[in-house]
Amino acid sequence: MLDRIKQLENVARQLEPDAQTRDALFQKVKKYAETFLDQVYDLPTYVVTEDKGMGLYDSPISERPINMDEALALLKKNVDHPGLNPASGGHLGYIPGGGLVHSAFGDFLADITNRFAGIFFAGPGAVRMENTLLAWMANVVGYPADSAGNLTSGGSVANLIGVVTARDAHNLKARDFEKAVIYLSEQVHHSVDKAIRIAGLRECITRYVPLDDKYRMRADALDEAIKADKQAGLHPWLIIASAGTTDTGAIDPLSEIGEIAERHQLWFHLDGAYGAFFVLCDEGKKLLSGMNTSHSIVMDPHKGLFLPYGSGAVLVKDRQKLLDAHYYMPNYLQDTVATRDELSPADLSPELTKHFRGLRLWLPLKLLGVAPFRAALEEKLWLARYFYEQIRESEGFEVGPYPDLSVVTYRYLPNRGDADEFNRRLVEEIHKDGRVFLSSTILDGKFTLRLAVLAFRTHLDTIELTLEILRQKAEELENHG
Numbered sequence: 001m002l003d004r005i006k007q008l009e010n011v012a013r014q015l016e017p018d019a020q021t022r023d024a025l026f027q028k029v030k031k032y033a034e035t036f037l038d039q040v041y042d043l044p045t046y047v048v049t050e051d052k053g054m055g056l057y058d059s060p061i062s063e064r065p066i067n068m069d070e071a072l073a074l075l076k077k078n079v080d081h082p083g084l085n086p087a088s089g090g091h092l093g094y095i096p097g098g099g100l101v102h103s104a105f106g107d108f109l110a111d112i113t114n115r116f117a118g119i120f121f122a123g124p125g126a127v128r129m130e131n132t133l134l135a136w137m138a139n140v141v142g143y144p145a146d147s148a149g150n151l152t153s154g155g156s157v158a159n160l161i162g163v164v165t166a167r168d169a170h171n172l173k174a175r176d177f178e179k180a181v182i183y184l185s186e187q188v189h190h191s192v193d194k195a196i197r198i199a200g201l202r203e204c205i206t207r208y209v210p211l212d213d214k215y216r217m218r219a220d221a222l223d224e225a226i227k228a229d230k231q232a233g234l235h236p237w238l239i240i241a242s243a244g245t246t247d248t249g250a251i252d253p254l255s256e257i258g259e260i261a262e263r264h265q266l267w268f269h270l271d272g273a274y275g276a277f278f279v280l281c282d283e284g285k286k287l288l289s290g291m292n293t294s295h296s297i298v299m300d301p302h303k304g305l306f307l308p309y310g311s312g313a314v315l316v317k318d319r320q321k322l323l324d325a326h327y328y329m330p331n332y333l334q335d336t337v338a339t340r341d342e343l344s345p346a347d348l349s350p351e352l353t354k355h356f357r358g359l360r361l362w363l364p365l366k367l368l369g370v371a372p373f374r375a376a377l378e379e380k381l382w383l384a385r386y387f388y389e390q391i392r393e394s395e396g397f398e399v400g401p402y403p404d405l406s407v408v409t410y411r412y413l414p415n416r417g418d419a420d421e422f423n424r425r426l427v428e429e430i431h432k433d434g435r436v437f438l439s440s441t442i443l444d445g446k447f448t449l450r451l452a453v454l455a456f457r458t459h460l461d462t463i464e465l466t467l468e469i470l471r472q473k474a475e476e477l478e479n480h481g
């Protein structure tokens, strides 16, 4: 038996490289990262390739190890080349991501030390760090100091936690679902519809409240719908609004919705995955007033704080409601009960073991301070407004509503032919060009182009280039079909 153990140990020890090997690996990874960062302002934002990363299938996982050079070559060719480059300032589609380098250092250190951030007993400092960040966010959105929250993998899971908390706070049981009514807008993010389904609430009645001409939920219509439903013997219980919709960046009338929720005793869940962090700058703060009238709110650091993907957050004003919906104590964790100075993430979310997400957020905020984040967010608002004014004045273009936040909608009206078809081809041409990336949507049945400014690397020169490309491609399509 001892022979066998020794034999296995010899092979197993390969999992731990020695200092010299580590250093060599580290240098190669560093060089790869540095080369990427040196080029990031010049790399295309969108790349169409024939094979779309198929080369990975030629190198299946097997007993045969490859070296770091080979691994990085596979990564470069198959992963970091084809498709969308979200690290680029030219990413102006969907809701752009970011990728602050400081977060990468945070992730690196979190991975090396592998602190357990799920339970206070095991990782008191890691849990305190996450709670410090959540308390900071609560303060930023105007929630009370004793609210609670969770750092999630993204906005979708954060929305799910919010909906589940609302469900349990209203003590909703399966037998109640058929009469229970949820109010939302057609412009709500699809992760909210998904959350309702996953939370088992598919049989609830969903009312899509009519919108105003800026795609915002109409508060008067919401109020009327709730009254009518109550009169009809139904059970209105949840309103889901957006602080910045994905399609148009519209902010629902938050104070009015909060007041309606209060008056009719409904839970008000606010999806601010895209927009909530704009509250950090004075311009955004004005636009988002009333945010704190919600009972729960979602905000995505991997959008509004420019972090790499994998960082969302949910806050719940009444911490007990979040605990009630997620707390569970199995026998095998009984030793952890004695040490409960802080709420633990595992008691506030579906996760037990999780990535120590706090460090990737804490490190950039500490190393940079909040000021550059405020400035970057306000810069993005003004860039969107500048683009709006410029594209409105451009020959042949028509614009949607003045942007609430940093999303602008617009389309080209060709002299002849179908406008939808023309704009579809215009997006295709821009994707083929690849210098910047724009996306489209359907608004009022019309094919509409979007510009979403939120990448921290997007500055005035990116917007000027985008305007130039749009005008040029539109003219080419107009003249040469």
Ligand SMILES: *Cc1c(COP(=O)(O)O)cnc(C)c1O
Residues within 6 Å of the ligand: 095, 153, 154, 155, 156, 157, 189, 191, 242, 244, 245, 246, 271, 272, 273, 274, 275, 300, 312
């Ligand atoms: C991006 C987004 C989501 C989903 O968040 P993920 O982080 O992609 O899971 C939800 N709501 C809104 C408004 C969004 O913009």
